[in-house]
Amino acid sequence: MTPALEITGLSKTFGEKIAVDHVDLTVPQGSFYGLVGQNGAGKTTTLSMAVGLLRPDGGSARIFGADVWSDPSRALSMVGVLPDGLAMPERLTGREVLTYLGLLRGLPKAVVAERAEELLSVLELDVAEKTLVIEYSTGMRKKIGLATALLHAPRLLVLDEPFEAVDPVSAATIKTILRGFVAGGGSIVLSSHVMALVEQLCDHVGVIDGGRVAAAGTLEQVRGGRSLEDTFVGLVGSAGTGTKELSWLSR
Amino acid sequence: MAVTLTPAPAAATAVTAARTMAGMKLAVLRHSMSGQKAGLVATGGTLGLVLAGGTLFAAFQSGDLLAAAYAVWMLGWILGPVFSGGGDETLRPEYFTLLGLPPRRLAVGLLVGAFVGVAPAISLLALTGLAVSGVRRGPAAVLVALPATLLQLAVFVLLSRVAVAALGIALRSRVGAIGTGLVNGVILAALGQGWVFVIALGQAGGITPEASAVLRYLPSGWGLAAVEAAGAGNWGRAGLVLGATAVLVALLLATWAALLTRRVGAARASARSRRPMTASTASGAVVAKELRAWSRDLVRTHQLTFSVAYGVFFAAAPLVLGIDAMLPWAGPIFIVMAAAMTAGLYAVDGTALWLTLTVPGAADVRGRQRAWLLVVGPVAAALALACTAVTGGPWPMVLALTAALLGGGAGIVPLMSVYALVPGTDPHRRGGNPLRVSEDDGALTGMAYAVLALVALTGAPAAVAVALYGWAGVAVGVATGVLCWWGFGLLAQRRLHARGPELLQTMRTGKRPAAGPGSRGNGGGFDELPKRERIIVGVCMTIAAIPLFPQGVVPALIKINDGGTRSWFLALHLPEVFQWPVIAMMILLGLGAYGTGAWIFYRHRRR
Known part of the structure; x- marks a missing residue:
């Protein structure tokens, strides 16, 4: 079966810094894939290259077999993306953002209206009907971002830090939506540095460290008998780094 | 977590805060003085030096001329930031919110930081015209010129800051945005059409006594008024004017401090009722989005x-x-x-x-x-x-x-x-x-x-x-x-x-992005220039035509053919003696701009 997302030898260098160094990852169809790593490990860079937002220096990314860089219209129509920290059309309300994007993607007007209504109500954004996106809180921004990723009914979701700054109630809603999406045959890749969350949601894990894949496979294969956090610290933490204390903070 | 923080050095004195901010500003300026930025600062600085030189020249001519020059400097300080992205924002009030500094102390610190830079240095040079003016009037006037210079510079810098802060608050409401747009447009157009007023002034027979008085009543003329009063031996008046300037500085500082506390959050859009999007095509959706942004x-x-x-x-x-x-x-x-x-x-x-x-x-x-x-x-x-x-x-x-x-x-x-x-x-x-x-x-x-x-x-x-x-x-x-x-x-x-x-x-x-494997040179050479150089070259090459042809060659032809029209040809509106020099200067300016553009272009191509 064609993988939902297949990344082969992706590389990116910014100036002197090698951000991503020949990363290979395979996300099988129907899997819930967690990409973990420290800040600056290369997660965002890898995901950006995988969905056509950043041109790689080398390597390729295929979404259900369609190459993101040589066949973008087919590849990108099958993926929904939630990037981390990028702007939205800020002077629109949530509903207007969804209407705009739906029409941009060529969906019929009635379908757009129906889906926008449903997404806004499920994500509890319909209470802020008159609020412009620029006035949204960080959690609301994540939710409207997720709504834009889901709007065109993609078969693969690529989510960069979807739970960062999201309150527990909204997080529970998002988790339910994502689990339902996978149960319905969809595939998800999400990045996070919260190990507990990845253990709770994902069935596949990839560990990125210093721009390289340190480990990848099913959750059980990667963590073995230990917790994911212990495995992760063992993989990426350098030996002998004891936790240092700040002398002036304790009395 | 039971952490007791020792009382942080919250009692940082105004002097410490000010010195730290000045140091910070210097450090930022030093770090940003690399290659292209340095070139741009040098260009701006040179232009400023020329203007300061002109002001000093005016100081040797007459008091009225100097007062007019300072009025223009003041307008520049107030309006400059409006057209260059909000002015000098090296040190932002937001950086210091968590320090809990009292607003006045924050304003003093930022003010000291604001004095560090190229623009204040050049303005200071222009303001030494006060000393020049003093020398022409006697030792007492020179003595007054020193505090007058510093106070006048403080007035300029503070007026600029208050204008930016006030504008920032005005831009939070629709009425404010429209109002400031109108005022700014009128003022900038007036500067662009300055020749009209110069000629109107000429028709009225030079700077009239009324205009001369007005120029000294403007905050830009107070320093000069003090120097002139001292030169005339009127110590009471000189002291009064200096005192008034000091009070103005204090008032502006207080205003700025008050405005700084109100500077929170970005510009708000109005929260009126939203009309639903009626577009039904992709292109229509982009139009609808853009119109809403407008x-x-x-x-x-x-x-x-x-x-x-x-x-x-x-x-x-x-x-x-x-x-x-x-x-x-x-x-x-x-x-x-x-x-x-x-x-x-x-x-x-x-x-x-x-x-x-x-x-x-x-x-x-x-x-x-x-x-x-x-x-x-x-x-x-x-x-x-x-x-x-x-x-x-x-x-x-x-x-x-x-x-x-x-x-x-x-x-x-x-x-x-x-x-x-x-x-x-x-x-x-x-x-x-x-x-x-x-x-x-x-x-x-x-x-x-x-x-x-x-x-x-x-x-x-x-x-x-x-x-x-x-x-x-x-x-x-x-x-x-x-x-x-x-x-x-x-x-x-x-x-x-x-x-x-x-x-x-x-x-x-x-x-x-640095030119890497993914980027192709466009072959033209223009694209390979660093951005600033590209913009400078582009501006030189496009603007140069204006002084060269419509303000240089065309009026020259009209003059040679003895045509009657004057239209918008600056030279033809001037007294006869100035006409040929101005035409020559315009042609030189145009050629100079073309030359500068070409020089920057080829210098970078050769590398």
Whole structure:
């Protein structure tokens, strides 16, 4: 079966810094894939290259077999993306953002209206009907971002830090939506540095460290008998780094 | 977590705070003084030195002239920041909010920081004109000149800060945005049409006693008034004026401190009821989004009202001299100014570009072009028709230019916006200064001028055609307008598709990507120049034509042929003795600009 997302030898260098160094990852169809790593490990860079937002220096990314860089219209129509920290059309309300994007993607007007209504109500954004996106809180921004990723009914979701700054109630809603999406045959890749969350949601894990894949496979294969956090610290933490204390903070 | 923090050095004295901020500013300036930035600062500095030299020259001439010069310096300090992205923002009040400094102490610290820089240094040099003026009047006047100089500089710097802070607050309401747009447009147009007032002044027989008094009552003239009073032996008056200046400085500082505490959050859009989107196509959706940005972003409202006010007032200013020949140009001038103000069409949206990239084939550029035309077109048409109706002509020229420039603007604005992208700050991350839409405001200002010149050029074929063939030129205007809109739009769309990820990366990092394996040289050489050099070259090459031809060669020809018209040819409005020198200077200026552009271009090519 064609993988939902297949990344082969992706590389990116910014100036002197090698951000991503020949990363290979395979996300099988129907899997819930967690990409973990420290800040600056290369997660965002890898995901950006995988969905056509950043041109790689080398390597390729295929979404259900369609190459993101040589066949973008087919590849990108099958993926929904939630990037981390990028702007939205800020002077629109949530509903207007969804209407705009739906029409941009060529969906019929009635379908757009129906889906926008449903997404806004499920994500509890319909209470802020008159609020412009620029006035949204960080959690609301994540939710409207997720709504834009889901709007065109993609078969693969690529989510960069979807739970960062999201309150527990909204997080529970998002988790339910994502689990339902996978149960319905969809595939998800999400990045996070919260190990507990990845253990709770994902069935596949990839560990990125210093721009390289340190480990990848099913959750059980990667963590073995230990917790994911212990495995992760063992993989990426350098030996002998004891936790240092700040002398002036304790009395 | 039971952590008891020792009382932090919250009691940092005003002196410490001020010294720290000055040090911080110096450090930032030192770090940013690399290559291109240093070149730009050097260019600006040289220009400033020339102006300061002119002011010192005025100081040797007469008190009235010096007072007028200082009034211009003051206007520059107040208005400069408005047109260069909110002025010097090296140290931002937001940086220090968590320190819990009292507002007044924060303002003092920021003020000291504000004195560190090139602009204050040059202004200080210009203000030594007070000492020059003092030397001409006697030792007592020199003595007064010293405190007067420092107080006057403080007045300039503080007026600038208060103006920016007040504008920032005004731009939070629609009425404020419209009001400041009108005022700024009128003032800038008045500066652009300064010659009108110089000539009006000349007709009135030099600086009248009333004007002379007014110049000294302006805050810019107080230092000079003190020096003159001391020179005349009137110590009481000198002391009074100096004291008043000190009080003014204190008042401005207090005002600024008060405004700083109100500087929170970004510009708010109005929360009126939202009309539903009625678009049903992809292109229609882009238009709907853009139109909403136009009506809801108060910065854009400000830009638009500014352009209208500028166009109308610039064209109407010569009415002071009884000349109505320029009035019909209000529409075309408005279009060119509106294009320049919207030069950062993609920059203002920041990283929202990613949405366009995830939908390949989205007709983003065409939608933005339509929205631009829908916003600028009706106003331009109304201005052109109304103003030309007042003067009764020249209809062919105005109609041809309106059509040509509208198309030119709708084409050049998106084209420049993607080809010479100046990365903008994401709207939700902008600081408390709503005028600041980019970290690279120098480049954005440069780009505005480049767009101004390029759009004006798109009107050239139509203007030539009307001059030669009359009404047939209107058809040429319509044709070139449509061609520019279609062709430049197509180029912009292609560029956006081909280089979209690079453009997004530029927005994300605020830097242009280094030429790597993914980027191809465009062969022209112009594209390989660093951005600032590219903008300088572009501006030189496009602006140079104005002094060289219409202000240099053409008036020279008219003079040789003894033609009667004076129109907007500066030289021909001056007294006879100045006419040839001014024409020569204009030609030299034009040639110099071409030369500078070519020199920078070839110097970089050779590397």
